[in-house]
Amino acid sequence: MLIGVPAETVPGETRVAATPETVKKLTAQGHTVRVQSGAGVAASVTDAAFAAAGAELVDAAGAWGCELVLKVRAPAAGEEALLRPGATLVGMLNPFDAEGLARLAAAGVTAYALEAAPRTTRAQSMDVLSSQANVAGYKAVLIAAERYQRFFPMLMTAAGTVKAARVVVLGVGVAGLQAIATAKRLGAVIEASDVRPSVKEQVESLGAKFIDVPYETDEEREAAEGVGGYARPMPPSWLERQKVEVAKRVAQADVVITTALIPGRAAPVLVTQEMVEAMKPGSVIVDLAAAQGGNCPLTQAGRTVVHQGVTLVGETNLPALVAADASALYARNVLDFLKLIIDKDGALHIDRDDDIVAACLVAHAGQVTRA
Amino acid sequence: MLIGVPAETVPGETRVAATPETVKKLTAQGHTVRVQSGAGVAASVTDAAFAAAGAELVDAAGAWGCELVLKVRAPAAGEEALLRPGATLVGMLNPFDAEGLARLAAAGVTAYALEAAPRTTRAQSMDVLSSQANVAGYKAVLIAAERYQRFFPMLMTAAGTVKAARVVVLGVGVAGLQAIATAKRLGAVIEASDVRPSVKEQVESLGAKFIDVPYETDEEREAAEGVGGYARPMPPSWLERQKVEVAKRVAQADVVITTALIPGRAAPVLVTQEMVEAMKPGSVIVDLAAAQGGNCPLTQAGRTVVHQGVTLVGETNLPALVAADASALYARNVLDFLKLIIDKDGALHIDRDDDIVAACLVAHAGQVTRA
Numbered sequence: 183m184l185i186g187v188p189a190e191t192v193p194g195e196t197r198v199a200a201t202p203e204t205v206k207k208l209t210a211q212g213h214t215v216r217v218q219s220g221a222g223v224a225a226s227v228t229d230a231a232f233a234a235a236g237a238e239l240v241d242a243a244g245a246w247g248c249e250l251v252l253k254v255r256a257p258a259a260g261e262e263a264l265l266r267p268g269a270t271l272v273g274m275l276n277p278f279d280a281e282g283l284a285r286l287a288a289a290g291v292t293a294y295a296l297e298a299a300p301r302t303t304r305a306q307s308m309d310v311l312s313s314q315a316n317v318a319g320y321k322a323v324l325i326a327a328e329r330y331q332r333f334f335p336m337l338m339t340a341a342g343t344v345k346a347a348r349v350v351v352l353g354v355g356v357a358g359l360q361a362i363a364t365a366k367r368l369g370a371v372i373e374a375s376d377v378r379p380s381v382k383e384q385v386e387s388l389g390a391k392f393i394d395v396p397y398e399t400d401e402e403r404e405a406a407e408g409v410g411g412y413a414r415p416m417p418p419s420w421l422e423r424q425k426v427e428v429a430k431r432v433a434q435a436d437v438v439i440t441t442a443l444i445p446g447r448a449a450p451v452l453v454t455q456e457m458v459e460a461m462k463p464g465s466v467i468v469d470l471a472a473a474q475g476g477n478c479p480l481t482q483a484g485r486t487v488v489h490q491g492v493t494l495v496g497e498t499n500l501p502a503l504v505a506a507d508a509s510a511l512y513a514r515n516v517l518d519f520l521k522l523i524i525d526k527d528g529a530l531h532i533d534r535d536d537d538i539v540a541a542c543l544v545a546h547a548g549q550v551t552r553a
Numbered sequence: 554m555l556i557g558v559p560a561e562t563v564p565g566e567t568r569v570a571a572t573p574e575t576v577k578k579l580t581a582q583g584h585t586v587r588v589q590s591g592a593g594v595a596a597s598v599t600d601a602a603f604a605a606a607g608a609e610l611v612d613a614a615g616a617w618g619c620e621l622v623l624k625v626r627a628p629a630a631g632e633e634a635l636l637r638p639g640a641t642l643v644g645m646l647n648p649f650d651a652e653g654l655a656r657l658a659a660a661g662v663t664a665y666a667l668e669a670a671p672r673t674t675r676a677q678s679m680d681v682l683s684s685q686a687n688v689a690g691y692k693a694v695l696i697a698a699e700r701y702q703r704f705f706p707m708l709m710t711a712a713g714t715v716k717a718a719r720v721v722v723l724g725v726g727v728a729g730l731q732a733i734a735t736a737k738r739l740g741a742v743i744e745a746s747d748v749r750p751s752v753k754e755q756v757e758s759l760g761a762k763f764i765d766v767p768y769e770t771d772e773e774r775e776a777a778e779g780v781g782g783y784a785r786p787m788p789p790s791w792l793e794r795q796k797v798e799v800a801k802r803v804a805q806a807d808v809v810i811t812t813a814l815i816p817g818r819a820a821p822v823l824v825t826q827e828m829v830e831a832m833k834p835g836s837v838i839v840d841l842a843a844a845q846g847g848n849c850p851l852t853q854a855g856r857t858v859v860h861q862g863v864t865l866v867g868e869t870n871l872p873a874l875v876a877a878d879a880s881a882l883y884a885r886n887v888l889d890f891l892k893l894i895i896d897k898d899g900a901l902h903i904d905r906d907d908d909i910v911a912a913c914l915v916a917h918a919g920q921v922t923r924a
Contacts, residue, residue, distance in 0.1 A: 196702075226702050226835025226862070228834055306711035307712055307713075309712075312710075312711060312712075313710060313712045316708070324695065324698050325699070327695050328696070331596060331597050331874075331877035333688075333875065333878050339684060339882065340677035340678050340683060341679075341680075341683075341883075341886050342678075342882070344878050344882070364706075364739075367739055367740060368739065369738060462597075464877055504703065505702045507702065507703040507715055510715065511710060514713050515712050
């Protein structure tokens with residue numbers, strides 16, 4: 183089968199959907215992989231490295247024109263015309279973008295949005311949200327350390343002691359956990375908060391302190407348990423009390439990293455303007471929810487702003503800033519997913535009884551198939 | 554006594570020569586500290602914080618016009634006119650800048666260049682080169698991690714393992730040791746090289762591997778021992794063999810941090826163009842000698858450039874990028890030095906029998922006093 187890997191065209195998107203490692207495996211399975219020339223450059227993968235792995239270097243039309251096309255991001259408006267009718271497209275196609283899915287359906291392609299995979303054990307190795315959130319959590323801490331004008335670790339020097347940075351992580355999913363782990367590596371003192379009490383143990387196992395906010399009603403308790411690995415929106419009563427607890431910690435923090443996302447909805451506000459204004463000058467907030475409205479109303483998507491001495495980083499695509507490893511992990515996720523849609527004879531098939539396939543299939547035979 | 558703290562005016566200089574901590578101590582000793590309004594802002598110190606510590610906020614003339622003036626950097630050409638004849642100036646005045654010292658002498662001030670302090674145990678607490686090199690070493694690794702498109706730590710994820718970054722540190726003074734410590738914190742695998750065999754133990758105690766380059770002649774051995782804590786230039790025979798050993802490691806490195814400086818001389822070349830071209834695309838070099846010509850001929854002072862896929866960072870003032878803690882440490886160095894030039898009655902005196910005072914005194918009574 184011809185498998186195409188076009189270059190990404192979204193501004194700032196540096197990742198690539200295949201790497202020499204995955205090209206080699208696909209080639210060994212008898213497929214021909216056509217990579218658009220230059221597709222890997224921003225991810226530290228040269229054309230020569232792709233060629234050495236067995237890929238054919240082609241132009242955009244050559245990569246888009248294959249039977250199976252691997253992408254990081256959904257095609258930009260108009261790009262779907264480069265796909266052959268009947269082709270299969272795999273990528274992070276944004277299952278909440280009804281218009282984008284309609285365009286793919288209209289183009290007559292079979293499309294799989296990998297973000298829609300269920301968060302089950304079997305799906306873990308193809309969980310693009312997790313692999314990329316891991317990268318985002320790491321990068322968020324590096325950006326914070328880069329912006330923060332003091333040391334993260336405590337240091338004892340001839341000129342006296344330097345205190346460790348106080349880091350508060352709000353939202354302890356995959357990104358939050360990696361942020362905690364990275365800040366811990368750098369020697370910070372860390373407190374973390376989340377609506378799911380189950381993460382407390384994980385937080386503590388990484389050497390951070392969990393900020394407890396007790397539940398007072400059954401409604402609060404039920405909401406906190408959540409569905410599909412995501413927290414559901416918590417009732418206002420609880421959010422108010424959480425604000426009070428979190429506000430105390432944020433006021434003393436040097437660095438705050440917020441990671442609270444609810445799929446398909448605006449991000450919850452965790453750090454209010456008032457809380458920012460109570461922070462010390464020189465403090466840094468990295469808002470991983472910037473692309474979805476932000477966990478802080480002062481965050482500006484895609485920009486870094488300073489508000490009363492506090493720096494707010496609103497990067498919307500942190501994984502793209504660690505392009506090589508983000509691509510390496512993503513490409514492995516894709517490779518694993520392909521096992522579900524390519525049969526033993528190397529041909530594409532659609533197994534709707536497979537819960538992962540069924541969840542990811544967003545367009546087929548001219549129809550949007552997203553529930 | 555009136556002590557003035559002007560704002561720094563060198564472009565990119567964010568540090569300040571006093572902090573609320575040191576202002577409080579000087580005030581408690583009975584001095585009046587006049588800080589130029591805004592002098593601390595880039596170092597996360599507000600005017601309000603200085604005022605709360607007991608400082609008077611003044612304009613530039615008010616800060617420069619004091620009996621004792623504390624600075625980070627030497628006055629820019631013309632700024633020395635703001636000093637009163639007979640005033641005392643303390644700062645990093647660049648003892649190798651004959652022209653600058655001549656201007657200070659002509660202005661009739663008593664000037665102490667803190668970089669000239671001997672590297673003795675007693676001088677450690679006022680060793681500005683060490684305190685700032687410590688900051689530079691930390692920041693160099695953060696910048697490298699920021700530019701590098703992969704993870705520093707090894708990670709085991711659901712999408713497979715990510716390898717740890719390979720970091721090579723060339724030159725193991727204070728900056729190099731802190732670079733090793735910081736890269737180690739972030740989970741990298743580190744090799745280090747230096748012309749002084751004595752650092753091998755320190756390198757290994759931080760969890761890095763020392764790259765051995767044996768000495769073959771007495772000349773090589775003597776040069777390696779060095780003077781005053783600095784390595785002397787090594788003979789060409791040894792440098793050639795070191796290049797061979799280092800080149801092997803650099804070719805496999807993901808990140809190279811070079812820190813080799815010789816006071817008052819051009820920095821030695823440790824990474825040649827050929828070595829850069831043998832590195833993997835996506836690798837990062839941070840050259841801490843950028844301001845003195847660089848340890849790599851491709852480094853451009855003050856700029857970040859990419860050569861055949863390798864990023865070369867030529868920041869010339871890394872401590873200024875960690876302004877708050879760099880200032881905190883520097884201000885403590887200054888405070889400690891002041892004990893040597895202020896007598897029990899709170900008056901300035903010049904004790905030429907004190908080896909630190911004698912070494913730092915670069916201008917007095919119209920004369921350049923630098924040996």
